[in-house]
Amino acid sequence: MLRQPGVAVLAATLIAFSILHVGFSDPQIPLKVLGATLLGGIAFILMATANLLAARPRWLEGAFGGLDRMYEVHKYAGTTAGVLALLHFPLSPDAVPEGVDAIHEALVPSAPLGMYAMIFLFLLLALTLNRKIAYHRWRIPHKAMGLVFALVFLHVLMAPVFFYDRYGPSGMILFAAGIIGLLSYLYTLLLMPTVTSRKYVVEAVNKLERSAEIVLAPSAGAMPFRAGQFAFVKFHHAGLSEPHPFTITSAPADAMLRFTVKSLGDWTRRIRKDLTPGTKVDVRGPYGRFDTSRGGDRQIWIAGGIGVAPFLSAVRSLASGDTREIWFFYAVREVADALYLEELRDRLAQMPRMRLILVESRAGDSCTMDLIRAEVDQPLAGYSLYQCGPASLTSDLSKGFRAAGVPGRRIHVEAFEFR
Secondary structure, three states: OOOOHHHHHHHHHHHHHHHHHHHOOOOOOOHHHHHHHHHHHHHHHHHHHHHHHHOOOHHHHHHHOOHHHHHHHHHHHHHHHHHHHHHHHHHOOOOOOOOOOHHHHHHOOHHHHHHHHHHHHHHHHHHHOOOOOOHHHHHHHHHOHHHHHHHHHHHHHHOOOOOOOOOOHHHHHHHHHHHHHHHHHHHHHHHHHHHOEEEEEEEEEEEEOOEEEEEEEEOOOOOOOOOOOEEEEEEOOOOOOOOEEEEEOOOOOOOOEEEEEEOOOHHHHHHHHHOOOOOEEEEEEEEOOOOHHHOOOEEEEEEEHHHHHHHHHHHHOOOOOOOOEEEEEEEEOOHHHOOOHHHHHHHHHOOOOEEEEEEEOOOOOOOOHHHHHHHHOOOHHHOEEEEEOOHHHHHHHHHHHHHOOOOHHHEEEEOOOOO
């Protein structure tokens, strides 16, 4: 993630702001106050960045390596902003500094705005980072983060000139960040649900082992996508209307759009139990850059459980003349959990240089570097790696492949979850 151009641009922006803020500050400003405004400004830029990334602009996916990576940056930007805001508070002066118009400060109170914003920020961060809160309850307070950002923006705009020159270089950066963050929040709240969605209807709900395959028919124009991408799906059904991201499992050329949903919680269990054909659906996307077609002639695929979804789309997209060498390791608890196993076996059996290896943990096997080396029996440095599954699986294997000489640019990991 740290090597992505988008992260580099963000870091450069923060460094530029810091240099300009310190370099153009009033020499009479106490060092403590300068530190407070510097930390507060960096926190504000990070909050604006989190708002921008939450708007899911597809034109930024290439800069960050996909929407899943954008959401990682979104999360780290928000939490870092909270830490910096906490440091900003004790460094701020307790009283109105000499030279500041006390009457103006009383009429337009920047300090109370900042105090309220910080309190709300930490309350919402505590809720946002609490993984025990159900997703449908988590979404509501998380949306309120934009209102906190608006309070912080007012705090910045109303801050006395003593603290920073709002018309100076660093002040203009803060103003631009505020406008970008505010417009991003308004777009996410008001326009994104309708502007980016395609209309579908549920054609079928195929019940699988602790999962369900959802088959959607387009109501108008179908959504174009590449194998390995995902979309946010919203069902117009009581209790199922909150949008969730799911990987597309159909091939791009298929007439129907397919998703496979693992029954992991109350909401996903209701999908399998209650969703019926004829239900209207909003689909927003596609997102993601997990594209095996760009991975070269020698690849290793690793799927953990429902992480098979992007590979299923890729397999269904295979052309008969595909000559790539692909080793596909499919890790599951037991055979019954291996969704679409027979379809995968049948399709890959038609490909002369592709092989499927099923790894069953209940049988005592595990998808390790030793197993992969034994099966491939070739130096791994010449392969591209594609992984989708739990972090407990993909993290160790990524380290192992780097140690085996595979460069980071050829190691692709699809994030298993966004929260």
